[in-house]
Amino acid sequence: MAAALAASFYDRRTERVARDLLGAILRCVTPEGVAAGRIVETEAYLGEHDAACHAAAGRTARTEGLYGEPGTAYVYFTYGMHWCANAVTRRAGLPSAVLIRALEPLEGIALMRERRGPVRDRDLANGPAKLCEALGITGALNGVPLRRSPLTIHHGTAVPDRAVAVTPRIGISKAVDRPLRWVDIRSDCLSRPHRPTPRSRTSR
DNA sequence: TAAAGGATTTTCT
DNA sequence: GAAAATCCTTTAC
Numbered sequence A: 001m002a003a004a005l006a007a008s009f010y011d012r013r014t015e016r017v018a019r020d021l022l023g024a025i026l027r028c029v030t031p032e033g034v035a036a037g038r039i040v041e042t043e044a045y046l047g048e049h050d051a052a053c054h055a056a057a058g059r060t061a062r063t064e065g066l067y068g069e070p071g072t073a074y075v076y077f078t079y080g081m082h083w084c085a086n087a088v089t090r091r092a093g094l095p096s097a098v099l100i101r102a103l104e105p106l107e108g109i110a111l112m113r114e115r116r117g118p119v120r121d122r123d124l125a126n127g128p129a130k131l132c133e134a135l136g137i138t139g140a141l142n143g144v145p146l147r148r149s150p151l152t153i154h155h156g157t158a159v160p161d162r163a164v165a166v167t168p169r170i171g172i173s174k175a176v177d178r179p180l181r182w183v184d185i186r187s188d189c190l191s192r193p194h195r196p197t198p199r200s201r202t203s204r
Numbered sequence B: 001t002a003a004a005g006g007a008t009t010t011t012c013t
Numbered sequence C: 001g002a003a004a005a006t007c008c009t010t011t012a013c
Helices: A014-021 A063-067 A109-116 A128-135 A187-191
Strands: A025-030 A033-045 A073-078 A082-088 A097-107 A151-154 A164-166
Touching: A014 A033, A014 A097, A025 A097, A025 A128, A033 A109, A033 A128, A063 A073, A063 A082, A082 A128, A097 A109, A097 A128, A109 A128
Parallel strands: A033 A164
Antiparallel strands: A025 A033, A025 A151, A033 A097, A073 A082, A082 A097
């Protein structure tokens, strides 16, 4: 197992961290066992000025974790039933993070199948809430350091050849099925007030 | 293959 | 009271 990413890895521009997390290994150790996968899709949330970021609503009980130390987990509950996991970026006080959107299962696949129920293997972790279910990630891990903890991210051995980096407001789903493609931050996405575009109706 | 709608509860207005 | 960084099933083409 490669070393866990250092805290300094996360204390950089969020867009850069999002790109560099592609290919890294997300691993979660629980009493039920170990499950891990290669990160193949990420999404950057840039701060209070990014209307798609939870921090756009300001500092609240829910978003407190976003303001934490770089390299800690921001895990939130949404739609009444799903957990989603982020890696907090930049120094404490700057509420930005990278949402982990999809994994290629690598370790503990039997456990993932058990947790996810009767789905195709390709659907085990190809979504932000699916991967949390597959790895056993819940809000109990919110705020934990992503180094030397049950939830860790390790150096990967190679950039995946089928992945997508996703930036705010340019939602792309089903990434695992798509070829590698970088989507650059568009300057007009970062300043203009907006509502997040429905994922199913965006580009392509 | 795509679109539409329901599930379910926290959060903020 | 409405929306939500989603997922799954059903229905339509």
